[in-house]
Amino acid sequence: MISYKLNSRFAAALALAAVLAMPAAAQTIAITGGKVYPVSGPPIENGTVIITNGKISAVGANVPIPAGAQRIDATGKTVTPGFVDASTQLGVQEVAAVNDTRDMSARGKDNIAASFTVWEGLNPNSVLLAPARKEGITSFVIVPTGGLVSGQAALVDVVPGTTTDMIIRAPVAMVAEIGDPLSVGLGSRGELIVKLRELLEDTKFFQTHRNAFDRAQTRPFSASRLDLEAMIPVVEGKLPLLVSVDRASDIDAAMRLAREYNIKLMISSGAEGWMIADKLAAARIPVLTGAMNNIPAGFAALGQRQENAGLLRKAGVQVALIGNAGGGDEEAFNVRNLKQEAGNAVSYGMTWDDALRAVTLAPAELFGAADRVGSLRPGLEGNVVVWSGDPFEFTTRAEHVFVRGREYTEKTRQDLLIERYRNLPGTHNSPVP
Amino acid sequence: MPNADPFPSTYVAFPSRTTVIRNVNVLTAAGPMIRNGAILLRNGKIAAVGATVDAPADALVIDGAGKYVTPGIIDDHSHLGVYAAPGGNALSDGNEATSPSTPQVWAEHSVWPQDPQFPRNLAGGVTTLQVLPGSANLIGGRSVVLKVVPGRTVQEMKFPGAKYGLKMACGENPKRVYGQRGGPQTRMGNVAGYRAAWIRAVEYRRKWDKWNADHKGDPPARDLGNETLAEVLRGNILVHTHCYRADEMAQMIDISHEFGYKIRSFHHGVEAYKIGDLLAKEGIGASIWADWGSFKMEALDAVKANMALVDHDGARVIVHSDDPSGSQRLNQEAAKAMEAGAEIGLPVSEDQAIKWLTINPAWALGLDDKIGSLEAGKNADVVLWTGDPFSVYSKPEKVWIDGALLYDRTDPSEQWRTDFELGFVPFNRN
Numbered sequence: 001m002i003s004y005k006l007n008s009r010f011a012a013a014l015a016l017a018a019v020l021a022m023p024a025a026a027q028t029i030a031i032t033g034g035k036v037y038p039v040s041g042p043p044i045e046n047g048t049v050i051i052t053n054g055k056i057s058a059v060g061a062n063v064p065i066p067a068g069a070q071r072i073d074a075t076g077k078t079v080t081p082g083f084v085d086a087s088t089q090l091g092v093q094e095v096a097a098v099n100d101t102r103d104m105s106a107r108g109k110d111n112i113a114a115s116f117t118v119w120e121g122l123n124p125n126s127v128l129l130a131p132a133r134k135e136g137i138t139s140f141v142i143v144p145t146g147g148l149v150s151g152q153a154a155l156v157d158v159v160p161g162t163t164t165d166m167i168i169r170a171p172v173a174m175v176a177e178i179g180d181p182l183s184v185g186l187g188s189r190g191e192l193i194v195k196l197r198e199l200l201e202d203t204k205f206f207q208t209h210r211n212a213f214d215r216a217q218t219r220p221f222s223a224s225r226l227d228l229e230a231m232i233p234v235v236e237g238k239l240p241l242l243v244s245v246d247r248a249s250d251i252d253a254a255m256r257l258a259r260e261y262n263i264k265l266m267i268s269s270g271a272e273g274w275m276i277a278d279k280l281a282a283a284r285i286p287v288l289t290g291a292m293n294n295i296p297a298g299f300a301a302l303g304q305r306q307e308n309a310g311l312l313r314k315a316g317v318q319v320a321l322i323g324n325a326g327g328g329d330e331e332a333f334n335v336r337n338l339k340q341e342a343g344n345a346v347s348y349g350m351t352w353d354d355a356l357r358a359v360t361l362a363p364a365e366l367f368g369a370a371d372r373v374g375s376l377r378p379g380l381e382g383n384v385v386v387w388s389g390d391p392f393e394f395t396t397r398a399e400h401v402f403v404r405g406r407e408y409t410e411k412t413r414q415d416l417l418i419e420r421y422r423n424l425p426g427t428h429n430s431p432v433p
Numbered sequence: 434m435p436n437a438d439p440f441p442s443t444y445v446a447f448p449s450r451t452t453v454i455r456n457v458n459v460l461t462a463a464g465p466m467i468r469n470g471a472i473l474l475r476n477g478k479i480a481a482v483g484a485t486v487d488a489p490a491d492a493l494v495i496d497g498a499g500k501y502v503t504p505g506i507i508d509d510h511s512h513l514g515v516y517a518a519p520g521g522n523a524l525s526d527g528n529e530a531t532s533p534s535t536p537q538v539w540a541e542h543s544v545w546p547q548d549p550q551f552p553r554n555l556a557g558g559v560t561t562l563q564v565l566p567g568s569a570n571l572i573g574g575r576s577v578v579l580k581v582v583p584g585r586t587v588q589e590m591k592f593p594g595a596k597y598g599l600k601m602a603c604g605e606n607p608k609r610v611y612g613q614r615g616g617p618q619t620r621m622g623n624v625a626g627y628r629a630a631w632i633r634a635v636e637y638r639r640k641w642d643k644w645n646a647d648h649k650g651d652p653p654a655r656d657l658g659n660e661t662l663a664e665v666l667r668g669n670i671l672v673h674t675h676c677y678r679a680d681e682m683a684q685m686i687d688i689s690h691e692f693g694y695k696i697r698s699f700h701h702g703v704e705a706y707k708i709g710d711l712l713a714k715e716g717i718g719a720s721i722w723a724d725w726g727s728f729k730m731e732a733l734d735a736v737k738a739n740m741a742l743v744d745h746d747g748a749r750v751i752v753h754s755d756d757p758s759g760s761q762r763l764n765q766e767a768a769k770a771m772e773a774g775a776e777i778g779l780p781v782s783e784d785q786a787i788k789w790l791t792i793n794p795a796w797a798l799g800l801d802d803k804i805g806s807l808e809a810g811k812n813a814d815v816v817l818w819t820g821d822p823f824s825v826y827s828k829p830e831k832v833w834i835d836g837a838l839l840y841d842r843t844d845p846s847e848q849w850r851t852d853f854e855l856g857f858v859p860f861n862r863n
Binding site: 094095096097098128275291293294295296297298299300303305330332333335336337340343344346347361392393394395397414417418421422 | 518519520521523549550553569605623706707724725726727728729730732733734735737738742757759762765768769771772775776824825826827828830854857858859860
């Protein structure tokens with residue numbers, strides 16, 4: 001794959017220019033001969049996927065190939081929808097330890113930042129996007145972090161251009177964190193629920209007393225006007241409330257609150273979700289979680305185990321997987337490990353089909369974007385990956401990655417570094433010509 | 434001469450029985466894989482490895498059809514016990530961040546044997562750990578090598594005869610921690626700090642070596658920190674240096690030359706691939722991650738092919754974790770690095786990759802004569818995997834340390850639970 005030497009700054013600049021130049025999207029692409037997993041339906045042996053003008057136009061066993069189509073032979077390979085990571089700070093965090101590259105949190109007012117739209121800070125030029133896409137991630141959900149109400153999340157595609165170009169749907173959820181009262185300046189779990197309740201009450205009151213508010217004839221509210229406005233779709237049950245929480249009793253508290261206020265609840269992290277899996281299933285509350293963490297890292301996560309995702313699914317809970325491979329500061333760089341998370345989920349009790357669903361259609365459905373991404377159906381975005389084998393296995397490579405019908409083969413920053421150091425003149429790395 | 438071993442190991446091997454695993458793929462880390470081979474564990478040692486072995490009449494015979502055996506995994510960068518779960522200030526015992534140079538502290542004095550992360554590590558196939566102080570300090574203190582076994586005391590976990598390590602750290606961490614409280618505030622301040630410490634250590638060693646030779650007058654005053662550093666200079670303690678960037682590794686190498694000690698391994702060297710030749714020439718190991726990077730400036734140039742590139746250059750690759758979660762899946766980390774190598778035309782065989790997980794870290798700890806490969810006479814630290822250890826779907830099924838079965842995924846009664854877990858952790862692992 002090393003086709004030229006980079007031994008001067010000039011050559012490096014040329015290489016960068018080559019990366020930035022966009023290949024033209026082929027009008028029609030026909031991926032033939034592979035085992036196709038539409039996810040929305042049963043797998044198809046020797047299937048064909050046609051992408052026309054950026055959208056999937058046909059999927060099936062006996063699909064005619066349009067004349068002039070660019071053919072991709074996927075014989076012996078696996079074809080899936082592009083993977084969707086259900087929760088990440090990719091694109092809003094470049095270097096975790098460099099503060100001015102961190103845009104995932106708002107200060108808010110009193111730890112409430114409902115009006116914070118995290119995608120305003122999205123950097124379409126983040127060098128971490130290409131490595132994720134190279135490994136088959138074609139969409140992800142940017143989730144704000146911190147505070148009690150962190151802000152609003154968005155689902156985006158990994159395409160070049162502007163934030164507007166990338167967005168599939170925004171907002172897709174309101175995000176809250178309720179597991180750690182001390183971190184938001186409160187005294188206990190119960191007080192944290194009081195604080196949330198006050199916000200919900202104020203939102204409902206604000207909704208019906210806007211005129212009085214504008215005339216300054218209402219009591220003081222616990223949140224700013226824009227935060228209350230942003231919370232209205234939540235109390236109307238239109239925008240899901242994605243609550244990051246681990247302890248079983250905290251999940252239960254969130255469920256009680258959601259029931260009381262008719263809120264569409266989703267749980268993320270959910271370490272002890274398996275302990276109340278049947279209740280989550282009965283209430284049709286989905287869980288976004290991983291499969292590579294079993295550390296009882298705090299008193300709120302003593303029940304953390306790798307079987308969580310599989311046990312939840314077995315109980316009938318809709319599960320989407322998060323690809324941070326056990327957590328850590330390198331999360332944005334390693335969202336690309338979503339496939340490893342899925343493989344481990346299988347290893348710890350989830351069926352392979354459910355694991356594939358948990359990294360494709362499940363997050364698309366949960367975030368209201370199943371009509372755009374997450375499966376292989378006519379009309380959906382041409383987000384398709386051709387894998388050399390089982391997508392979850394380490395020896396498998398994402399050989400062709402299409403996003404909205406365009407194949408991406410550009411070199412990542414890591415590729416450029418490797419080329420440079422493998423071809424450094426005068427060292428062991430290559431013989432001096 | 435002060436007592437060189439004031440906290441001696443009291444480890445005693447757990448009861449074992451003669452065991453044969455046969456019809457199993459054996460990754461020995463000492464030669465090519467033996468397909469459908471066999472291994473005999475007797476009296477805590479590996480008694481035989483080969484296409485077949487003679488099974489004594491009293492042996493427990495395990496059929497390993499479709500399975501693999503490997504040496505026990507060795508993680509040379511762990512903070513288990515010193516940053517124990519469930520965490521919080523009460524269990525934060527890894528950084529004596531009260532002074533930038535603290536060679537006087539010993540990690541073992543912070544280790545909590547009831548850390549619930551230990552049994553999880555064992556279930557990941559890890560049989561030996563180097564527990565290090567953190568990286569806040571230029572010189573962080575002594576490491577300790579532990580067997581991943583239940584113990585009431587840390588002494589019961591200590592690997593008998595293992596050398597101590599010295600933790601050093603370069604780059605961002607020390608200057609971040611001390612920048613606003615007396616320094617070092619810069620990388621040049623870091624280097625001045627190492628050199629000042631070694632100057633004092635050389636002087637201290639000279640005084641003691643002289644007194645040890647002639648016993649004239651009173652012995653010199655003891656100083657715990659300089660005792661440790663003097664032992665490094667005498668070659669009795671191995672240096673493990675946290676260092677990300679290639680240029681800083683080269684500077685740390687020069688400092689080692691200036692004062693006449695050896696660096697055993699660079700830890701977290703995300704830029705090791707830039708100086709693979711230098712590491713090979715100096716005989717320094719690269720204890721590295723498969724894919725961590727970008728989380729701070731000095732980690733920006735991480736590439737997934739790091740291990741394959743460094744290996745190709747002839748330096749010793751060691752897959753390390755620095756993470757209680759990653760440590761349980763070092764096999765998966767190696768597998769990712771193998772694929773990254775294959776992608777750039779540097780395929781890594783399983784025979785080679787298993788060395789990254791076993792014999793190479795054993796060398797980093799100075800224990801490669803006892804552990805790290807499946808060879809007759811070595812300690813019977815063995816993992817039986819449900820399948821190819823480089824597959825995402827494989828897990829350790831059974832783990833032996835010194836021939837004793839200490840973990841069995843198929844038998845909850847053979848799954849160690851720490852005191853802490855009793856009552857608090859609401860399930861049996863399997």
